[in-house]
Every structure is written in C-alpha cells, then in structure tokens.
Amino acid sequence: MSLPNPAFTQKFGFARADVGLGNWRTRPYSAWSFQNVAELVPSAEISTSATIEDETLEPLGPLLEQTVDVGAGSETVKSFLARSDTDTLVAMKAGNFVGEYNAPATDPAAPHIVFSISKSLTAILAGVLQDERLLDPAEPVTRYVPEAKGTAYDDVTVQQVLDMRVSLDFVEAYLDPESDFARYRRAMLWNPMRASDKVESLREVILSLPKADGPHGGPFRYYSPLSDMLGIIVERASGLRYADLLREKLWVPLRARGRCTVTVDSEGMARAAGGVSMTARDLARVGEMMRNGGMAGSRAIVSERWVRDTLSAGDKAAWKAGDFAHLLKDGSYRNKWYQSGFPNGAFMAIGIHGQWLYVDAEREVTIVRLSSQHEPVDDPLDQEALRFFEQIAVML
C-alpha cells in the first residue's frame, strides 16, 4: 500500500510506513528511528523550551582526514565513523566544543536515543537525592518500594541495584515470545503486542522476575530491569515522576539546550533503564559535569563526593567475575558508570547499538558517539570504538 511521502523515502531509502515496532531497532530503519523515538513509543517531555545551540559547531574538519588504527588497519577517522554507522560524533577539549560530525541522515537538532546511558543519568538522580538525604544507598530497596517485599528484591540494597550486583533470574532470550525478556520488551511498549498478549505494566514485569540461586552482592550481572527499578526508587524517594525529576535536577541546572524525552509505559512510567533521548551536545555536557566533579559551570549538580565514589569505588573483583570482563579487562562498574581501568583513567556511559559517552579526564577530553549499529551488542566493534576514542583523545 503506497503512502505518499516520497521526500522521506528519497532521504532515508525506505518509506516511513515501513518502520514499526517490529523493526525500529534494526538497520536501515534505525538511522531514522533512533532520532524519532516519540513517533514509535509514547514519550514524556523532559526538556523545557528547547533552544537551538547558539554556535554552529565547526565540522570536525581536518580531524576527519586524520588516520587511526583501531585494529582493522590504517583508516581515516571519517571512514571509521561511516563504517561503524555513527550518526553523530561530538568532541570537547578543556570545556569547549571542538567540532561535530553528522552522518547525512542525521538531524543534529533531533534528540537521539541513548539506550543504557539512561541508566547512568538515572544514577546521577540517585546521587542528587543522596546528597539531599532523601535516599540512602545502604538501605534495602523495600524501604522505598514497599511492594517489592516478598519479591526477588527482598534483601537487595539500593547500592547493589546501582552496581548491578543482584542475583536475578533474567535471560535476554530474544527469540522466545513467552520469556520474561519478551514480556519486559512488550511492557515498555518497545515491541509489538500480539492480540493474545496481556497488557502488563513495566512495574508488574520487573517485580515478577524470579531470584536466581546465588546471593546478592556477588559478581557484576547486567540486568536492565534493575535500572528500571532504580527509576522507581528515585521516584519514590523524591515524590516526583521521572521526567519531572530529570528536568529539575539535571536538565535545567546543566543548561541543556536540545529536546530531551523518555519513553513511557501504559501506566506512564518512564523507561529509566534505556528510554532517554537527547542531543549529542547535551550528553557531552553531562560528561563534562562528571569530569568537573559534579559542577556545571558554577552550578553544583551532584556532590564531588558522589562523583569520586562513582569513578573510583567500583569493585574490580566483582567486575572480573562478571558479564563484561571481556569489554574492559581492568575495568569496574559503580553507580551505573563504567571505569575503564586504562592508564588515562577514562570513564564511560554505554548503551546498546553503539551509544558512548567517553571521558578522558587526564586529557580533559569528552567524546560522545551516537550510532545506529545494527547489532545491539557488537564485541569486536566495541573494542574498535574504545581504541578509536583513545586515539582521538590523544589527537585532541
């Protein structure tokens, strides 16, 4: 059935009508959909009046022609960005924007979904509430979420949720439509519903997940629903809905500029683990704030104590025994941020399909790469991306 928007088809190579919940997180559709998530999933607005950036950034220019070797032989920066399905790359040096790369289909004003970098943003909110003495990470989850009593979260502390050290029975089984993972994806309204499916809320699904055999506080186990749970915890501790909390505690004091949204479920609950969309420049501002010990200019967003804890207190043994040891062999994970273990002390927030916030504090460099990689997880490409960021940071 032909729907009339040829200009769209010409620009993206497929018709808008071809994009739906069944394919929006795959190529080629994701080159458009990752910048237009609200067209596919209901979304709450976080930004206040979005303004356009004052200064037009220089294209990365000469840097694009420089040579990198990320393990696939010598190539230009531009060629790596193109072959890795990078939508946008923004780099900052010593607090100033250096330049910006945008793929031909990228609208630099559009917010781009950052997937699990949302977790790192949610954790900043937890840090702010901790500073305000509204949240104590040592307390059990049930203190803030009473209905978690008698569930897998019964004896879990908020800190264990923050560090992904909870013993949960949750497998990312992509192919089984009856699995908890499939229920999870439907409940967040990211996947198509079948006529026979019961409408469940995200909260119901998260609370229904069974506990695994081992004790809590063990190795790093990457379970996204824990970050949705953190979203519920920060809502309960603050009394505010997630979008309002993120606007008030982060977006406004950060002086973010672009649009910012978060997907919501059938009960209006925000997808705190992966539903935030924002511009690359605003995400770079988050990285700069972390690099500057919680300060955005002269405004304190979160305490330096919390930032220091986040960047240094990750448990290396838990990491080595955990799910992602292959990604960073000397790495660690604390408060939903990754510590690289590299000599330069770089730290990161990472999302599937190639979303990266990389901060090299030693060189005062912040890099944001937002992408539409076909695979949610691509281990070889992740390694290349890490080497790419290291080399770019040195060039800058």
Next chain:
Amino acid sequence: MTSYKNSDLRPPIMQGSPPALIVPRLDWDRPPWNRWSFQHVRELLTTAEVWRGNGHRKKFPRAEVDLDTLEFDTEGGRTTLERHLDDTYTDGFLVLKDGSVAFERYFNGMNERTLHLSQSVAKSVTGMVFGIVAGQGVVDPAALATDYLPELATTGWRGATLQQVLDMTTGVRFDETYENPYSDIGQVDVAGGWKPPPPGSDPDFSWPAHMWELILRLTETVRPHGAMFEYRSIETDVLAFVLERATGKRLPQLVSEELWQKMGAEESACYTVDSAGYAIADGGFNATLRDYGRFGQLILDGGGGIIPSAWIEATRTGSYNQLYNDAFPEGSYRNQFWIEDPRSRTLMCRGVFGQLIWISFDHRMVAVKLSTYPDFSNTAFAKATLAAIHAIAAALAGRA
C-alpha cells in the same frame, strides 16, 4: 467517573509514584481523564514534532484588562467571565486585541509552555496550509482529488474536486457517530492509533491498520458531490494526503516550514501519528495557547505574507443555503473553517470537548479557548462561550 471543575479539588490523575489514578487507554479522551490527557498527549500516543525552527519568537505586546468580573447573559442566566471559564472546564483562555494580549489565563495545571490537544482545530491548520501550497501553484483546489491520489478512483471521492473536500460537500458516506465504536469515526480512533480495538468487539471485525487503509475502504456515496455540506472528519485526512503527495513532504514538516517556522511560534507543536507514521490531520494537532493565538493573529493580519490574503478572503466567503451549526445558526463552513454569520464573516476553528479559535476582523480580536468538557459537544457551552467573547469584544471596543 464524573469530571471536576477547576474550582473543585483536583483528583491525583497521574500524580505520584505509582500514579494514584492512571489514565485508562480506552477512555483517555473521556472525563475526567481528558482533563489531564489533553495536556499530555505525547505520553499516551506516538507523536511527530512540528519544529518551530531557529528563528525569533514573535512577542505579543501586553495590554491587559481585568475581564474576570465582566458580566454577560447566557441561556442559563447571567454570569461572569470567571465563572463561565470555570463552568466550561477551561484549561487556557487568551484574548488578543489589536495584536496585544488583553487577557490570558491558565487553569488545571496548564501553563504557557503546555501543548494542548485541539481536536478539529487541526482541520483549520490543514486548510490554511492547503491555501499556502495552492498559492505556490503546487495544488489546485479546482482539480479532482484523483488528480493527486489516483488510488481514490475506487473510493467515494471519485469525481470530487478538492474545493468540495475543503468545504466538506463531497457525497462520501462517512458516519460521524462518536459514541459508536464501529462507526466510521470510531474506526478512525483505531486506525489513527488513538485507541486499541475495544475489548469484546467482534473478533472477526477487520479494523483498518492506518488512516490510508480506512480512506481506501470508503467506497460509497450518499448524494452527488457538491450537493450539500456534511461535517465528516475524514475529508481533512484526504486533503492532507493530497498535500503530502503534491509536496513530497510529511504534514508535520510542511506545517513546520510553512507556518510554525515563519510565524514566530513560541514552541514546537506536534501531531499524533498512526502506525504508518501518518499525522492525524483531522484532529491530532497539539500546540501552546499562545501559538494558537499567533495562528489566529496571522489570519487576522491578512496572512502576513505567509498565507495568501486572497485565500483568507475566500475562506471568509461562505454559502448560506442550509443549517451548518446549531451553536451559530446563521453560520457557514468554508476551506476547513467555520464562519459565524454572513455579516461579520468572523472565522472560527472549532474542536470537540471545547476547543475554539475565534478571529474577528470587525473587532481586530482573536480569542482562543482550550477546554476539556465532559462531553464531546455541548451546544449550551458553545453558545455561552460565544456570548462571553462578544461581551469581551464590546467591552474592549468601549475602551478604545
């Protein structure tokens, strides 16, 4: 559940974690839920942005007048503006006189940044964009709908001109009974992505997947094209498909480029979109109170070089051969706008649950009312609102 007035205690709809009262998916546009949902459509439905662009916001000078205690007569007796706004479930109310803000009020949690659903006011936005594109020579109102959309040859629009579509005088059969889920307008709710199919509905009933499919299924006519006016929302969607086919652009982009970027809008607007990404041109538009005011003021100013003034003049030139609307029996309908009467030729954009933009050339005045009535339509409320606006016009004229 019954609704609440602004003067009543506000129930905690979508407040707290988890929200004390959660808006049900099937009834989000019904009372009391519409009082929250018309200001939060993006959280309930999928939406496409109408970008305001990078330009300057057109500021309105302020020349405010205290109108709260202004008295006027309605069928229900004498009242004040303040009481009328409360009685009619008002979320926002704006009066522009000679291009300045004379009166601006927000209620029920709305503020100057809130995007509010305007229901069929969207039709008038589509109509004006059509006029702009026609002025560029890209579409011709005298042409047949099938000239742009050959697919319509198998539908009731076969042989209809675009002017007939603009005036809602085609003979296409379309049942606009809001309360019946299987009516054509009920099917629009499902095709347009506003509602899931109602639970317990006939499992063998084949709901249209999106708006285009619904249009292609409307194959019958009830009378010859051009014979009379009959209000049918789907005509606006046909117009939007014509615009998309003729310009190659999606409607949200077209409205952004031709209106929102040019008129100095304060905020980006948005459209709800169906599963195929089609913007709901007949009623899915959301914008701020002031931006609805800017749209009205632009028309009052003769189009400001953005809309052809001849198109606005044509829009004000109705025919008066039948009853068009109970709330203003002398009125007419042209180019997706209502005309209040043949003397003033005041233009109106109207949407169910109490949405109105009133554009008076005689009084150099624009009034915008955004509301969430408990009912789709309420003739007594609509008449009382017109009485209020006329009293305001008289009061402001007296001051000049």
